[in-house]
Amino acid sequence: MSEALLDVRLSVNGVVHDLRLPARRLLSDALRHDLGLTGTHVGCEHGVCGACTVLADGRAVRACLMFAVSAVGLELTTVEGLADGDGTLSNVQQAFVECHGLQCGFCTPGFLTTITAGLRENPHPTHEEARDMIAGNLCRCTGYQNIVKAVERAAELGSHERAEGS
Amino acid sequence: MKPAPFDYVRPGSLADALAALSDDPGAKVLAGGQSLVPLLSMRLAAPSTLVDINGLPGLDGVEVTDDGVRVGALARHADVLAHDEAARVQPLLRLALSHVAHPTIRNRGTTVGSIVHADAAAEMPVVLTLLGGSVEVAGPSGTRTVPADELYVGPLESSLAHDEIATSAFFPALAPGARVAFAEIARRHGDYALVGAAALVEGGTVRVGYVSVNDVPVVVDLTGVPVEQMADAALAQLEPAGDIHATADYRAQLVRVLTERVVREATADE
Ligand SMILES: Cc1cc2nc3c(=O)[nH]c(=O)nc-3n(C[C@H](O)[C@H](O)[C@H](O)COP(=O)(O)OP(=O)(O)OC[C@H]3O[C@@H](n4cnc5c(N)ncnc54)[C@H](O)[C@@H]3O)c2cc1C
Ligand code: FES
Numbered sequence: 318m319s320e321a322l323l324d325v326r327l328s329v330n331g332v333v334h335d336l337r338l339p340a341r342r343l344l345s346d347a348l349r350h351d352l353g354l355t356g357t358h359v360g361c362e363h364g365v366c367g368a369c370t371v372l373a374d375g376r377a378v379r380a381c382l383m384f385a386v387s388a389v390g391l392e393l394t395t396v397e398g399l400a401d402g403d404g405t406l407s408n409v410q411q412a413f414v415e416c417h418g419l420q421c422g423f424c425t426p427g428f429l430t431t432i433t434a435g436l437r438e439n440p441h442p443t444h445e446e447a448r449d450m451i452a453g454n455l456c457r458c459t460g461y462q463n464i465v466k467a468v469e470r471a472a473e474l475g476s477h478e479r480a481e482g483s
Numbered sequence: 484m485k486p487a488p489f490d491y492v493r494p495g496s497l498a499d500a501l502a503a504l505s506d507d508p509g510a511k512v513l514a515g516g517q518s519l520v521p522l523l524s525m526r527l528a529a530p531s532t533l534v535d536i537n538g539l540p541g542l543d544g545v546e547v548t549d550d551g552v553r554v555g556a557l558a559r560h561a562d563v564l565a566h567d568e569a570a571r572v573q574p575l576l577r578l579a580l581s582h583v584a585h586p587t588i589r590n591r592g593t594t595v596g597s598i599v600h601a602d603a604a605a606e607m608p609v610v611l612t613l614l615g616g617s618v619e620v621a622g623p624s625g626t627r628t629v630p631a632d633e634l635y636v637g638p639l640e641s642s643l644a645h646d647e648i649a650t651s652a653f654f655p656a657l658a659p660g661a662r663v664a665f666a667e668i669a670r671r672h673g674d675y676a677l678v679g680a681a682a683l684v685e686g687g688t689v690r691v692g693y694v695s696v697n698d699v700p701v702v703v704d705l706t707g708v709p710v711e712q713m714a715d716a717a718l719a720q721l722e723p724a725g726d727i728h729a730t731a732d733y734r735a736q737l738v739r740v741l742t743e744r745v746v747r748e749a750t751a752d753e
């Protein structure tokens with residue numbers, strides 16, 4: 318009952334939050350329950366499904382395999398932080414719309430964050446690399462084909478942008 | 484489920500981290516958390532204190548010399564995998580690391596954490612054993628070097644004491660003329676291997692290490708055995724076990740296939 322609370326400062330999507338949390342609060346729960354950022358989904362809670370994937374200093378990580386206290390000092394990006402301030406979808410989000418990359422949408426936040434980081438590292442994936450990029454995320458609906466297409470479409474949108482110099 | 488309550492400390496020095504471990508016999512080290520946090524969430528482990536070593540300075544490096552590759556305790560799998568010099572000096576590192584979990588797990592999980600976690604289904608303990616590497620360990624009475632063949636004492640059990648911290652692992656360089664190969668069969672690339680095999684062919688010796696076959700990392704010496712008979716020779720020294728992922732017979736069959744595959748690859752004309 319009298320579990321000790323720690324001061325935890327989290328920086329999420331560019332906003333700094335000061336929280337008082339028990340040490341055992343998973344980062345996924347801190348985002349959802351304490352900050353109300355319910356875009357980060359929780360499926361398996363042991364690292365297997367990828368629904369909880371967020372970016373920490375730009376790298377994709379499982380929010381369910383980190384404690385919020387250990388995320389201090391990291392710049393976190395959740396699915397809520399992918400679109401522009403005015404609501405313009407990111408390339409990856411736009412590609413999911415165009416390619417019908419989701420059905421129920423439960424897995425989608427984890428795919429969007431994973432692919433966002435993946436394309437930053439490898440902006441021109443081959444078909445095989447596009448498949449590999451999402452191999453750590455589970456989807457029970459789509460059968461993955463349209464998600465792979467969305468990876469390739471997002472890469473294409475990215476190259477157009479670079480060609481236009483924006 | 485959620486983890487049971489624990490005290491949390493994030494020391495800023497190795498001395499403080501060692502002191503925190505000595506202070507509480509129920510304390511555990513938290514590195515990348517990619518193996519430990521699931522165990523806590525499933526309540527298979529309930530340490531009274533977590534000593535988070537992610538704030539310790541100077542442990543995130545990958546140092547490469549002609550002698551080999553030294554991987555610091557906070558170097559993530561992804562850092563080691565991306566290190567071109569490390570891959571040049573010891574190619575087996577990259578060959579094996581590309582099979583360790585998915586990129587998202589590799590971004591956080593540490594190679595040293597995987598080595599001391601001592602899972603027989605993990606690639607890097609076998610790699611360290613096959614290469615004759617070692618782990619540098621700090622404890623209350625100073626530091627010691629533990630050779631890989633003294634590190635694994637039982638399933639998920641290393642010879643580290645509860646109050647010790649592994650600060651780095653050392654993978655010897657590939658000797659001139661020596662060759663390595665790695666292959667594994669998994670349901671999906673990135674899942675734990677049903678069986679994995681790593682070969683080291685060096686100055687007339689042939690040794691093969693196996694992932695997910697015995698309940699500890701295991702290396703078999705196949706020097707002088709004709710390639711067609713190697714799988715039988717290996718199986719005579721192995722104890723493939725059945726579990727929900729594969730039957731013992733299927734594992735034995737994978738040992739046959741992979742032994743020949745990695746040995747042929749490591750001895751093929753270049
Ligand atoms: C979905 C998923 C798939 C995975 N697939 C694979 C796979 O295919 N192959 C594979 O090898 N691994 C796999 N892993 C595990 C991953 O490689 C882990 O990163 C690794 O096993 C542990 O490293 P860590 O830094 O995360 O350690 P932690 O989880 O933090 O710690 C693991 C254990 O080691 C101890 N420990 C850690 N570091 C030290 C240290 N420096 N000194 C003393 N004790 C220490 C901890 O106390 C704990 O008992 C997978 C994990 C997940 C979640
Ligand atoms: S909820 Fe984190 S990986 Fe499934």
Ligand code: FES
Binds near residue numbers: 422423
């Ligand atoms: S769209 Fe339903 S789980 Fe992926």
